[in-house]
Amino acid sequence: MTRRGLMTGTALAAGGIATLAFSLPALGFALGPIFEDTTPTVWQDVGPEDDFNEDTYVPRVINITPEIGDAGKTTIYMRAFNPRRDKVIEGQDPQPYVAISTRCAHLGCPVRYIQASQKFVCPCHGGVYGFEGQVEGGPPVRPLDRFYTRVELGRVEIGDRFSLNSDLERFAPRDPSNHLDGLWQYLYPARPTT
Amino acid sequence: MSPPLPRGLRPKPRRPGDNGNGRNGPNGSTVAPPKPTVKDQAVEGTASAIGWVEERTGLTPFLRFFLFRKVPKGTNWFYTLGSATLFAFLSQAVTGVFLAMFYEPDPTRAYESASRITNEVFLGEFVRGMHKWGSSVMIILIFVHMARTFFFGAYKYPRELNWVIGVVLLVLTLLMGLTGYLLPFDQRSFWATVVAVNINASGPLVGPYLADFLRAGAEFGPTTITRFYALHMLLVPGLIVALIGAHIYLVTKLGTTAPPWLKAEKKDLLTEEI
Numbered sequence: 447m448t449r450r451g452l453m454t455g456t457a458l459a460a461g462g463i464a465t466l467a468f469s470l471p472a473l474g475f476a477l478g479p480i481f482e483d484t485t486p487t488v489w490q491d492v493g494p495e496d497d498f499n500e501d502t503y504v505p506r507v508i509n510i511t512p513e514i515g516d517a518g519k520t521t522i523y524m525r526a527f528n529p530r531r532d533k534v535i536e537g538q539d540p541q542p543y544v545a546i547s548t549r550c551a552h553l554g555c556p557v558r559y560i561q562a563s564q565k566f567v568c569p570c571h572g573g574v575y576g577f578e579g580q581v582e583g584g585p586p587v588r589p590l591d592r593f594y595t596r597v598e599l600g601r602v603e604i605g606d607r608f609s610l611n612s613d614l615e616r617f618a619p620r621d622p623s624n625h626l627d628g629l630w631q632y633l634y635p636a637r638p639t640t
Numbered sequence: 641m642s643p644p645l646p647r648g649l650r651p652k653p654r655r656p657g658d659n660g661n662g663r664n665g666p667n668g669s670t671v672a673p674p675k676p677t678v679k680d681q682a683v684e685g686t687a688s689a690i691g692w693v694e695e696r697t698g699l700t701p702f703l704r705f706f707l708f709r710k711v712p713k714g715t716n717w718f719y720t721l722g723s724a725t726l727f728a729f730l731s732q733a734v735t736g737v738f739l740a741m742f743y744e745p746d747p748t749r750a751y752e753s754a755s756r757i758t759n760e761v762f763l764g765e766f767v768r769g770m771h772k773w774g775s776s777v778m779i780i781l782i783f784v785h786m787a788r789t790f791f792f793g794a795y796k797y798p799r800e801l802n803w804v805i806g807v808v809l810l811v812l813t814l815l816m817g818l819t820g821y822l823l824p825f826d827q828r829s830f831w832a833t834v835v836a837v838n839i840n841a842s843g844p845l846v847g848p849y850l851a852d853f854l855r856a857g858a859e860f861g862p863t864t865i866t867r868f869y870a871l872h873m874l875l876v877p878g879l880i881v882a883l884i885g886a887h888i889y890l891v892t893k894l895g896t897t898a899p900p901w902l903k904a905e906k907k908d909l910l911t912e913e914i
Contacts, residue, residue, distance in 0.1 A: 479856040479863075480849050513862040514747035517830060554838040555831065570835065619858070621851050623842035633844035639858035 481638050485511075489596065489603040492524060498543060498602065500528040503559045506545075508593075508604055521548045522593060522604065523559050523566075532578065538616050543602050545593040546579050551586040554622040566590060580612065587625045588612065643708045705892065712898035718792070719896060721785035726884065728778035732816075735771040736873060743823065745869035747862055750825035775817055782810055794897040802890040805883055812880050819872035822865060833868075834860065 492506040503523035511518030523546045534540045546566070548556045555570035565582065566575035574583035579590035589612065594605035607619040611626035617636070620626065624634035644650075676684070694700055711719075742761055744753040757764040786806065789795050795803035822833040837860075841851035856863040 477853065480852045484857055484861075485859060511859050511861050514860075517747050517825075517860065553835045553842075555835065621841035621848055622838045624848060634848055635845075637848050637852055637858065639852050 479639070483639055485639075487606050488512075489598070489605050492522075492545075492602050492604055494601055495526075495597060498524050498526045500526045500530075502561060503546070505559070506604075521556065522546060523548065524602070533614065535613075535615055541592070541595045542597055543595040544578075545595050545604055547591040547593065547607060549591060549622060551581070551588045551590060551622050552584065557590065578614065579610070580614070587623060587630075588620075588627070589614065591619060643704060643710060645704065646708060709892060709895060711896055712902070714899040714902045715896065716899065718788045718899075721781060721788050722891070725778060725781040725785050726888075728774055728781050729880065729884065731774050732771060732778060733877065735767050735774065736877075738767055739771055740873060745823070745866045747825065747865050750823065750865055754824045754826075775820060779813060779817060782813055786810065792897060792900055799890070799894055799897075802887060802894070805887050805890070809880060809883050809887065812876050812883070816872060816876050816880070819868045819876065822868045823872065825865065 490508050492508065498504055503525050505521050506524050507519050507521055509518055510520050525544050527540060527542055527544060532540070532544065546559075548558070548566075550557050550568040550570065550573050552568065552571055552573045555568050557566040557568045557573065557575065559566050564577045566579065567573070568584065568586070572584040573581070573586040575586070575590050576582045579592065581587075581589060589610045591607050591609050593607050596603050596605065609617045609620045609624075609626060611617065611631070617626050617631075619640045620634055620636070625631060626634070739757060742753060742757045742764065744750060754768075757768050759765070789803065789806070818833075818836055821829050821836075823829070837851050837854050840854060841847045843850065852858060854864075854867070855861060856867050
């Protein structure tokens with residue numbers, strides 16, 4: 447090794463270390479939100495048990511992100527568990543109430559429940575879902591998401607969101623457009639944020 | 641070797657006996673040089689100020705290299721589309737800086753501050769309109785500029801790298817459009833951004849993480865709008881400025897192409913000579 451080579455190497459190494467010393471923490475800071483779950487489970491009261499029945503949906507507004515005002519609110523559709531229509535999946539405790547998210551599984555537009563046809567319809571790209579939220583037409587890739595429900599002192603509470611595949615089996619919450627059936631599900635893994 | 645100055649800018653040689661300095665008068669006397677006029681003094685002062693900068697920077701060859709290039713025959717109005725795009729970008733930059741003085745990137749205040757710009761701030765509606773419509777103008781100009789480059793074959797050797805830089809600039813400009821669309825924070829911009837982020841999420845494997853990065857979490861949260869704002873006014877414009885610099889340097893270095901129809905003419909000329 448020559449003296450010149452040593453000096454060149456030292457200068458390059460020092461510059462490289464200095465660059466990494468600021469860029470790595472900055473990059474970690476920017477990417478941090480990908481790896482942390484900052485949304486704790488909050489159970490939200492949506493009314494007494496009498497408000498909901500087995501055969502039709504009732505809209506309720508819940509807060510997904512409380513800090514941001516109206517933008518953090520979302521509508522959900524609620525009904526009681528219907529033993530004649532809802533099948534119980536083995537190994538998954540049935541929810542006392544069915545709370546359907548209005549976030550379309552295609553690209554996240556808000557769906558609306560049409561009582562006359564007992565279907566959920568998305569205004570953006572024509573997604574249609576049946577009574578249990580299963581896909582009946584249009585581009586959506588999986589059924590509508592749901593929320594965990596529980597009953598505390600006669601009042602119904604809403605918890606975290608979860609996603610379902612076409613057999614209505616539960617998965618960790620996914621973004622709209624993420625498939626959950628067959629081999630597709632491995633291309634859209636559960637994320638650390640949820 | 642820098643290109644020569646255009647004829648109009650070249651220093652004119654003095655006419656014989658015109659300098660007035662020590663000119664011979666009648667009977668062997670010398671005539672005093674005429675007093676410099678105000679115009680002469682202004683010219684002299686400007687020249688010495690430019691000389692001061694030039695002596696310390698040596699900028700002249702660079703400016704000459706940049707400004708006095710030779711252009712091929714047949715250069716026409718289509719060759720101004722790149723400059724037009726550049727001016728659209730400058731307009732976006734200037735109006736954006738002034739809009740940032742009134743805009744508040746906060747989910748509960750963004751809409752109010754944006755409507756305050758439109759309804760209360762002096763000329764606010766006009767400047768916001770310039771920024772909003774200017775963004776579409778810029779994207780249209782980019783595509784027309786790109787079409788010109790494509791149909792004139794100006795992307796071919798040795799200009800491939802400049803085409804690649806141009807494509808990156810196109811993508812960055814579209815990213816500006818995406819991040820800027822959220823900022824008014826009305827129903828349309830909110831839902832359009834929700835859909836746009838979910839389109840990103842539809843990419844296999846990296847998509848869901850990319851969506852989490854854009855939202856700063858699993859849900860549209862309090863820092864989503866500040867994140868879009870920072871991307872919109874700091875990161876992406878910085879990259880665009882740097883790449884525009886590289887783009888224009890390469891245009892200067894490689895020169896522009898002649899329009900394709902001129903090549904045919906030249907070939908005819910050659911056959912005639914033989």
